[in-house]
Amino acid sequence: MDDIAQVQCPYCFQVVEIVVDPGTRGELIEDCEVCCRPWRMLIRRRRDGSPLVTVERAQ
Numbered sequence: 001m002d003d004i005a006q007v008q009c010p011y012c013f014q015v016v017e018i019v020v021d022p023g024t025r026g027e028l029i030e031d032c033e034v035c036c037r038p039w040r041m042l043i044r045r046r047r048d049g050s051p052l053v054t055v056e057r058a059q
Contacts, residue, residue, distance in 0.1 A: 005053040011037040020051045029058050 003020045012035040020043060028041045038058035046052055 003051045005051050007039075007041070007053055007055040009034060009037070010039065010055060010057045011035050018053070020053065022049070024051075 001022070003022060004017055005020050006015055006017050008015050009032040011032060014032070014034045016033055018030070018041075024043050025045060026043060028043065030039050030041055031037065032039060039055045040058040042054040044052045044054075
């Protein structure tokens with residue numbers, strides 16, 4: 001079962017829900033579904049396995 005995380009775009013500031021595969025960890029580059037600008041996402045896991053997602057502007 002995939003996890004759902006809410007993140008805020010660092011460009012347009014819209015809150016967006018993203019689907020995170022349970023095995024996903026590390027750094028990814030994704031485009032905002034609202035403004036299409038690139039994000040650098042860091043996906044870590046809490047002790048219970050739920051995702052902790054940090055989003056910043058991709059350089």
